[in-house]
Amino acid sequence: MDGLAHQIIAGIATGGIYASVALALVMIYQATHHVNFAQGEMATLSTYIALSFIGAGFPYWIAFFATIIVSFAIGVAVERLLMRPVQHAPVLTHVGVFIGLLLIIGNLTGWIFGYTTKPFPSPFESEGLLLGGLVSAHELGSTAVTLAVLALVYLFFRHTRLGLAMRAAAYNPASARLVGIRVGWMLALGWGLAAAIGAVAGMMVAPVVFLEPTMMLGILLYAFAGALLGGIDNPMGAVLGGFTVGVLENLAGAYVVGTELKLTVALIIIIGVLVVRPSGLFGRVVLSRV
Amino acid sequence: MPALLEAKGLHAGYGPTHVLHGLDFAVEEGGVTALLGANGAGKTTTLRAVSGMVRTAGEILFRGERIDGKATEDVARRGIAHVPDGRGTFLELTVEENFRLGAYIRRDREIEADFQRLWEWFPRLRQRWRQQAGTLSGGEQQMLAIARALLLRPRLLLMDEPSFGLAPLIVEEIFGIMRRIRTESGVGILLVEQNANLALELADQAYLLETGRIVVSGPAEQIRRDEAIRRSYLGY
Numbered sequence: 001m002d003g004l005a006h007q008i009i010a011g012i013a014t015g016g017i018y019a020s021v022a023l024a025l026v027m028i029y030q031a032t033h034h035v036n037f038a039q040g041e042m043a044t045l046s047t048y049i050a051l052s053f054i055g056a057g058f059p060y061w062i063a064f065f066a067t068i069i070v071s072f073a074i075g076v077a078v079e080r081l082l083m084r085p086v087q088h089a090p091v092l093t094h095v096g097v098f099i100g101l102l103l104i105i106g107n108l109t110g111w112i113f114g115y116t117t118k119p120f121p122s123p124f125e126s127e128g129l130l131l132g133g134l135v136s137a138h139e140l141g142s143t144a145v146t147l148a149v150l151a152l153v154y155l156f157f158r159h160t161r162l163g164l165a166m167r168a169a170a171y172n173p174a175s176a177r178l179v180g181i182r183v184g185w186m187l188a189l190g191w192g193l194a195a196a197i198g199a200v201a202g203m204m205v206a207p208v209v210f211l212e213p214t215m216m217l218g219i220l221l222y223a224f225a226g227a228l229l230g231g232i233d234n235p236m237g238a239v240l241g242g243f244t245v246g247v248l249e250n251l252a253g254a255y256v257v258g259t260e261l262k263l264t265v266a267l268i269i270i271i272g273v274l275v276v277r278p279s280g281l282f283g284r285v286v287l288s289r290v
Numbered sequence: 291m292p293a294l295l296e297a298k299g300l301h302a303g304y305g306p307t308h309v310l311h312g313l314d315f316a317v318e319e320g321g322v323t324a325l326l327g328a329n330g331a332g333k334t335t336t337l338r339a340v341s342g343m344v345r346t347a348g349e350i351l352f353r354g355e356r357i358d359g360k361a362t363e364d365v366a367r368r369g370i371a372h373v374p375d376g377r378g379t380f381l382e383l384t385v386e387e388n389f390r391l392g393a394y395i396r397r398d399r400e401i402e403a404d405f406q407r408l409w410e411w412f413p414r415l416r417q418r419w420r421q422q423a424g425t426l427s428g429g430e431q432q433m434l435a436i437a438r439a440l441l442l443r444p445r446l447l448l449m450d451e452p453s454f455g456l457a458p459l460i461v462e463e464i465f466g467i468m469r470r471i472r473t474e475s476g477v478g479i480l481l482v483e484q485n486a487n488l489a490l491e492l493a494d495q496a497y498l499l500e501t502g503r504i505v506v507s508g509p510a511e512q513i514r515r516d517e518a519i520r521r522s523y524l525g526y
Binding site (some may be wrong): 015161167172174176177178180183 | 293341343361362363366367371372378379381383387390391394395400411438442453
């Protein structure tokens with residue numbers, strides 16, 4: 001029984017990472033109706049930036065917050081410089097830009113920081129397990145951090161003027177302009193926030209999977225599965241989907257398919273959702289009366 | 291004193307399609323100007339041109355300053371509120387959130403007081419305060435659109451077919467509200483309307499559009515009484 005409980009808790013810990021990346025995907029999807037394939041690569045770059053801060057002698061948490069700020073700026077810059085010029089272009093152009101961004105950021109990261117796998121520190125250092133041997137300090141700490149990020153994002157969108165303006169700009173850009181919202185900047189802010197959330201996910205997962213330029217490749221796939229499972233246009237759904245995929249993946253890896261075939265679980269979920277229920281479990285249903 | 295809004299030789303179109311062919315019209319401070327005409331005459335496009343939603347040529351002056359070529363959000367920030375066709379409410383958001391977005395550009399402390407005033411004007415919106423706007427009836431959505439526009443505290447209100455698709459009783463209610471807006475708030479209104487009779491009752495000035503050109507203009511009262519114009523253009 002202890003084994004099962006541990007697998008579930010470990011699943012929740014990695015699920016938190018997937019949930020964060022899924023949320024980042026959903027944020028850009030809501031604004032642009034496309035999936036940002038480069039989300040993982042952007043998060044990896046952020047994690048290397050964090051490692052550079054730490055290597056330069058900054059304490060962990062200062063490096064952590066500095067990385068979030070830098071990542072936010074990178075996200076905004078990507079939207080302003082790359083996405084903005086093609087905003088009215090057809091879908092395939094966007095897909096092309098996203099793939100280009102994936103390759104460019106991925107290779108740039110490898111070129112600047114090298115391709116060797118590096119260890120990344122965890123701020124929750126302690127040997128051994130907590131809560132009666134069920135969970136490691138890093139699992140507990142990183143889950144707390146991801147939950148805090150998710151809560152902050154929720155509060156921001158629900159209870160601030162800017163958050164409301166961002167939602168309005170995503171739902172109905174034409175009407176948003178009519179009330180004076182600068183829609184272009186709202187999209188850029190969305191990219192910044194997505195990049196910042198991705199950065200946190202990268203820093204939380206790097207101590208577990210170790211840092212190398214393709215670190216986020218698999219994670220992006222799980223996150224995408226989570227986002228689809230929950231509903232790609234529903235932030236709360238995507239977060240729940242992320243946690244669900246984390247637990248399912250861990251249990252399947254431990255008891256069903258073995259660790260080598262774990263990634264297949266994500267692919268099965270993706271295909272299963274698309275075939276059975278394309279809007280996901282919590283996909284947005286807009287009530288409307290005419 | 292310059293007019294609140296003045297268009298001089300206004301052209302507008304979508305892509306290669308030229309819709310407006312040189313319009314001249316004005317809205318006086320606190321006055322109501324009606325734009326009448328058949329479907330496809332260019333009424334909606336005229337409002338979109340003022341709001342910077344379509345490509346234009348010619349001059350648009352708002353309180354004596356050029357606003358043509360400005361971005362939609364900047365036109366709104368200058369005090370022009372637009373209730374577009376299709377109403378432009380945020381269907382996915384609640385009534386309360388629509389109200390808050392209406393006042394998005396304001397920083398003053400009277401926003402809550404304006405909410406109170408609009409609750410009194412539209413009691414049904416207060417009852418539906420936390421409901422998703424998409425669940426409102428057509429009339430309620432039109433009221434929400436007007437409330438949202440008034441929360442900008444505009445000098446000029448652009449109204450696109452407020453009676454469209456609504457039952458006669460609701461239309462009467464909406465026009466009652468518009469009369470109140472004109473007497474109580476001093477906001478100028480540029481009104482596009484299919485229902486010429488209702489529009490001419492409310493308006494001071496009226497312009498009749500036909501395929502992107504003004505064919506008749508003058509005081510609303512005079513146009514209303516002119517049998518020939520009524521028969522040939524307004525069809526009643």
